[in-house]
Amino acid sequence: MPSRARTSLDTVEAWKEATRRGASVSTVDFRSFTSDLVPERATHLLHAYPAKLIPHIPNFFLNAFRQDASKQLVVADPFCGSGTVLVEGLLNGFAVLGADSNPLARLIARVKTRYVDPDSLLRSLARLKKRVGELDACEPPRVVNLNHWYKPRIVAELSKLRAAIATIRTVEIREFMEVCFSVCARKMSMADPRLSVPVRINMQRKEQYAAHARQLRRHLANQTPENVFLTFSEIVRRNAMRVRSLMNQALPSNLIGIYDDARSLHTLAGKNSVDLIVTSPPYIGAQKYIRSSSLGLGWLGLARPDELRSLEKANIGREHYSTSEVAESLSTGLREVDERLLHIRKLNPLRAHIAAQYFVEMRAAFASMHQMLKPGGCLVLVIGPNTICNQQFDTPLYLENLAHEIGLEIEFRLIDHIRSRGLMTKRNRTAGMIASEWVLCLRKQSAS
Numbered sequence: 001m002p003s004r005a006r007t008s009l010d011t012v013e014a015w016k017e018a019t020r021r022g023a024s025v026s027t028v029d030f031r032s033f034t035s036d037l038v039p040e041r042a043t044h045l046l047h048a049y050p051a052k053l054i055p056h057i058p059n060f061f062l063n064a065f066r067q068d069a070s071k072q073l074v075v076a077d078p079f080c081g082s083g084t085v086l087v088e089g090l091l092n093g094f095a096v097l098g099a100d101s102n103p104l105a106r107l108i109a110r111v112k113t114r115y116v117d118p119d120s121l122l123r124s125l126a127r128l129k130k131r132v133g134e135l136d137a138c139e140p141p142r143v144v145n146l147n148h149w150y151k152p153r154i155v156a157e158l159s160k161l162r163a164a165i166a167t168i169r170t171v172e173i174r175e176f177m178e179v180c181f182s183v184c185a186r187k188m189s190m191a192d193p194r195l196s197v198p199v200r201i202n203m204q205r206k207e208q209y210a211a212h213a214r215q216l217r218r219h220l221a222n223q224t225p226e227n228v229f230l231t232f233s234e235i236v237r238r239n240a241m242r243v244r245s246l247m248n249q250a251l252p253s254n255l256i257g258i259y260d261d262a263r264s265l266h267t268l269a270g271k272n273s274v275d276l277i278v279t280s281p282p283y284i285g286a287q288k289y290i291r292s293s294s295l296g297l298g299w300l301g302l303a304r305p306d307e308l309r310s311l312e313k314a315n316i317g318r319e320h321y322s323t324s325e326v327a328e329s330l331s332t333g334l335r336e337v338d339e340r341l342l343h344i345r346k347l348n349p350l351r352a353h354i355a356a357q358y359f360v361e362m363r364a365a366f367a368s369m370h371q372m373l374k375p376g377g378c379l380v381l382v383i384g385p386n387t388i389c390n391q392q393f394d395t396p397l398y399l400e401n402l403a404h405e406i407g408l409e410i411e412f413r414l415i416d417h418i419r420s421r422g423l424m425t426k427r428n429r430t431a432g433m434i435a436s437e438w439v440l441c442l443r444k445q446s447a448s
């Protein structure tokens with residue numbers, strides 16, 4: 001076994017032993033375990049995505065569980081987002097599969113885990129340039145508040161580029177170009193590039209931008225029709241290098257598939273088929289995945305503006321409910337959670353409903369994970385605590401209890417103090433900011 005895997009496995013064994021001796025949690029810093037991991041690794045930076053997991057966490061566990069290099073293991077991520085776990089899985093020699101309810105996330109994750117000859121991508125870029133030059137005006141797709149986000153001449157250029165990409169016949173090349181196009185469409189929009197959810201830059205309020213005002217002014221000045229293809233070309237070239245880097249570092253790609261709902265991923269994976277699950281599920285009240293993807297979803301025709309709501313409905317942790325849904329009292333089946341929510345309901349019925357629905361849906365997701373795990377297989381869950389109505393709410397502990405009911409036993413608990421993960425802004429006084437991340441390692445009982 002390589003020495004790094006040996007060290008990771010020894011560390012895991014030490015955490016297990018500490019738990020057996022009564023330790024409830026160990027504090028860790030995953031960045032220091034794998035400090036040589038650079039953000040620019042393989043395809044990780046192909047496309048931005050909110051609340052991305054740091055690669056250090058999956059990298060550490062994949063290393064620890066890859067005990068026998070002669071046998072190919074399977075790792076799944078049922079909430080795979082842009083595919084951080086899947087990319088790390090390939091880099092560590094695993095076969096990988098995932099699920100995500102956001103079609104843009106699935107597209108990004110597919111492209112990030114796929115091998116395509118980088119030279120053919122560059123040849124395709126040259127053909128695209130020619131095709132765009134030949135095209136007359138093209139109809140733009142239905143993008144939410146298109147005129148709010150773009151100058152009209154930028155819309156015209158992006159529409160031509162999009163039409164040219166749609167003519168690419170090879171799916172692998174077309175999807176790679178679509179991901180690059182989504183990055184470009186966001187870059188050419190008037191949305192603040194520092195934020196994951198689109199917020200239009202308003203230079204009238206430049207004192208609010210302080211030191212960033214100059215950077216944002218330059219960003220807006222760069223939005224000329226001539227720059228659309230130039231920007232796209234740069235993105236394609238950089239991303240083609242990332243694909244090359246993935247291919248140079250990993251064994252031949254072994255992506256099993258990417259499904260659309262964590263609650264039924266076992267139907268794709270098969271029963272008792274997965275060795276390891278590493279996942280960071282959404283948070284209670286995390287409604288922003290679809291909103292932050294709305295420009296890409298619209299430009300790529302993955303969701304029209306009137307379809308965004310129904311996409312959001314598939315999101316565990318969502319925030320929008322009708323009055324009649326909120327009025328309905330929901331039991332999570334966890335006594336402690338139900339008692340806490342009964343109290344919260346008196347203060348804020350909507351917040352209580354959001355949390356209750358979250359646990360009901362996470363139960364279904366755990367049931368699917370339990371089905372697909374091999375007996376003795378592990379689930380590594382990365383999740384933060386919340387506050388609800390200004391009260392501490394121990395989501396990790398409650399999820400652990402839920403997993404236990406389903407047949408997953410705790411092996412150890414870790415806490416890592418996070419620095420930044422996109423979505424974690426304090427939005428309002430009732431839904432809280434997450435300041436640390438819990439990592440729970442649970443094992444499926446061998447007898448079940």
Ligand SMILES: C[S@@+](CC[C@H](N)C(=O)[O-])C[C@H]1O[C@@H](n2cnc3c(N)ncnc32)[C@H](O)[C@@H]1O
Pocket residue numbers: 049050051052053054078079080081082083084085099100101102105260261262263279280281282283289314315316317
């Ligand atoms: C914390 S993010 C995961 C980020 C991912 N680890 C990465 O590095 O990009 C949680 C993800 O769960 C997805 N999600 C929410 N509900 C889901 C469901 N029912 N099935 C699958 N994915 C879901 C969201 O779309 C979001 O991408």
